[in-house]
Amino acid sequence: MTLTLETHVDLRLWELVGSGAVDALRAEGLPIPEAELTAVEHGPGFVACTGRNGYLIAGEEEWQQSPQTPPWLLQRSDWVMRLSGARWSDALTELCPHDLGRLPPGGWFMAAVAGVNAWLYRPASVPDSLLLGFDPSYGAYLESMLQSVVRDPSRINPS
């Protein structure tokens, strides 16, 4: 079993908030998640619906809001990591009280990982991996916690 942790995933993150958010996504040609707390894949990143009029967009490109779009567009500086390997969900049972193995490919979840608020996204195209994003001030701590699980497979409970 091989688990790998990519500690710095280079994604640009934007938060789009406001009553015109869906129109702004549509104008940019971005996919629109169907329901709250779901996400759709977009290139190497995703578009996630985090609330009634709130979206988190992750991609490789910078995004300039056009003057016509009314919602707030805020750049986020989340620290993003990628945990890869067939048993990534077993590894996270060490750090997260949720059974993340039930997260379907393309699934989006917001939970506490090792006590840190985080968003979790399982890309549909690479279901044996999980993207984790969180406040960068917790980066060193969460990196050490995840590395300790990745380096010591004996800590992972047999499933």
Added chain:
Amino acid sequence: MQQLDCPIIGRRPISEFVYGGEVRRPPPGDAPLADVADHAFNRTGQPTVLREWWFHRPTGRWFVLERNTLSNVVERVVPPQEVAYAIPTL
């Protein structure tokens, strides 16, 4: 592990929540000091169905829940309109 079963985001560990206290109607601006002190310091401790603020940290959402404080069962998520009296911005 104690869990809070929220009808909107599902069953979540209580450690992901911050308790915001009972939803209470604030006293009017010209209320006597005794009423303001009562609002600030006194709580009903008897088991009941209580309207409470709960903040779910990972999703950044505030909820108003009606929770039976005896059985710890969440009976209802209260729409914000129903507690507008406690939300000055609504």
